[in-house]
Amino acid sequence: MEPGLSSVLTAERELTVTLSGDWSLLAEEVSLDEVLDALASDSVIERVSFDASGLGQWDSALIIALVAIRKTAEEQGREVDETGLPRGARQLLELAFAVPDRAETEHREPDNRFLYEVGESTLSVLHEGRLFFAFTGRVTHAFGRLLRGKAAYSGRDFGQYVQEAGVEALPIVSLISLLIGMIFAFVGAMQLQYFGAGIYTADLVGVAMVREMAPIMTGIIMAGRTGASYAAQIGTMKVNEEIDALTTLGINAIDYLVLPRIMALVLMMPLLTLYADFMGIVGGLLVGVVMLDISPMQYLQQTLNAITLSHLFGGLFKATVYGSLVAMAGCQQGMACGGSALAVGQCTTRAVVMGIVAIVISASLLTIIYINLGI
Structure with missing residues (x-):
C-alpha cells in the first residue's frame, strides 16, 4: 500500500x-x-x-x-x-x-568566552601538573633502583649527555653571563656615581650574579637548549616506536633514557653556574674599570669582600634545583609526546615553557626561604 x-x-x-x-x-x-x-x-x-x-x-x-x-x-x-x-x-x-x-x-559558542578560556587553561594546567608529579614519582622509583644497582643504562650515553650539557654549553653561557655582568655594572655605576659610591658596583654585580642571576640565567639557557633537546630526542624515539621496542626487550625506558639525562644536567648545572659567576664578575670588572677609573685589583678585592660562602652555596643549590626541574620537564614532555612529527614540536615547546615557569616559581620560593633563614 x-x-x-x-x-x-x-x-x-x-x-x-x-x-x-x-x-x-x-x-x-x-x-x-x-x-x-x-x-x-x-x-x-x-x-x-x-x-x-x-x-x-x-x-x-x-x-x-x-x-x-x-x-x-x-x-x-x-x-x-x-x-x-x-x-x-x-x-x-x-x-x-x-x-x-x-x-x-x-x-556552539560559550555564553562567556573569557570564563570559558580561563576554565580551559586552568584544567590544562592541572592536567599537566598531575602528569608531571606522576612522572616525578616514576623517576624517584628509578633512582631507588639506581641506588640498589638495579637500574640499567649506558655509561657511554651518560658521558655523551655530560658533554652536551657541560662543555658544549660553555659558549652560550659565557656570552650571556658576560653581557649580564656588564649590564648590571653599567646600571649600577650610572646610579651609584650620583652618591659617590661607585666602588659598590662591584658588590652589586658580585652578589647579584653569585646569588641570583647566574643560576637563573644558566637555568633558562639550559631550558631552551638542553631541556628542549631532551624533549625532542625522547619524543622522536617515541614516534619511531623505539621506546616500545625497549619495553619489548624488557628494558625500563625511565632507567635507560631519563636517569642518565637528569644526572648529567644536575651534575653540570652547578659547574656551569660557577663558570657563569666568574664570567659575570669579569663583565662587571670590564665596565667598572672603564667607567669608575679604578684598578682591577681594587674591583676584585671589593667583590671578594662582598661575596660570602652563604651567597655562593645558596646560588649553587639553586642551580642544582633548576637543573633537576629543567631535565624533568624535558624528559617528561618527551615521554608524553604523541605519535606524529607535529607532536614532537609541541612537546619541545611545552618542555621549554614548563622548564622556565618551574625555574621562576622555584626561584621565588627559594628566595623567600633564604630571606627567612637569613642567608
Whole structure:
C-alpha cells in the first residue's frame, strides 16, 4: 500500500498530520512540503499532533519524516504531541532528539568566552601538573633502583649527555653571563656615581650574579637548549616506536633514557653556574674599570669582600634545583609526546615553557626561604 500524508488544521489551532499506508525506504518518497510550509508560515498553528490509525508497515523512512516535522515545529515554537504515533516510532523519535546534532555541539559558542578560556587553561594546567608529579614519582622509583644497582643504562650515553650539557654549553653561557655582568655594572655605576659610591658596583654585580642571576640565567639557557633537546630526542624515539621496542626487550625506558639525562644536567648545572659567576664578575670588572677609573685589583678585592660562602652555596643549590626541574620537564614532555612529527614540536615547546615557569616559581620560593633563614 502506497504511503500517504495529509494535514488538517482544526478549530483548536491544532495541525493534525495523518499518516497512512506502508512507509518504507524502498517505496516512493512522500513529499513533506505541505506540512513543513504550513508549520513555517502559518502563525495560527499552536500544536502539532499525529493520526497513525491508517499506518501499515514502516521503517526508518517514517522516522526521517517525523524528525523533519518535529524539528521544524520546535524551531517555530509549536508544541508536538506524539501520542498518536506507534510506540516504537515514539521511542526512536525520542532517541533521535536525545543528543544534539554534532555540528551544533561543535560550533556552539560559550555564553562567556573569557570564563570559558580561563576554565580551559586552568584544567590544562592541572592536567599537566598531575602528569608531571606522576612522572616525578616514576623517576624517584628509578633512582631507588639506581641506588640498589638495579637500574640499567649506558655509561657511554651518560658521558655523551655530560658533554652536551657541560662543555658544549660553555659558549652560550659565557656570552650571556658576560653581557649580564656588564649590564648590571653599567646600571649600577650610572646610579651609584650620583652618591659617590661607585666602588659598590662591584658588590652589586658580585652578589647579584653569585646569588641570583647566574643560576637563573644558566637555568633558562639550559631550558631552551638542553631541556628542549631532551624533549625532542625522547619524543622522536617515541614516534619511531623505539621506546616500545625497549619495553619489548624488557628494558625500563625511565632507567635507560631519563636517569642518565637528569644526572648529567644536575651534575653540570652547578659547574656551569660557577663558570657563569666568574664570567659575570669579569663583565662587571670590564665596565667598572672603564667607567669608575679604578684598578682591577681594587674591583676584585671589593667583590671578594662582598661575596660570602652563604651567597655562593645558596646560588649553587639553586642551580642544582633548576637543573633537576629543567631535565624533568624535558624528559617528561618527551615521554608524553604523541605519535606524529607535529607532536614532537609541541612537546619541545611545552618542555621549554614548563622548564622556565618551574625555574621562576622555584626561584621565588627559594628566595623567600633564604630571606627567612637569613642567608
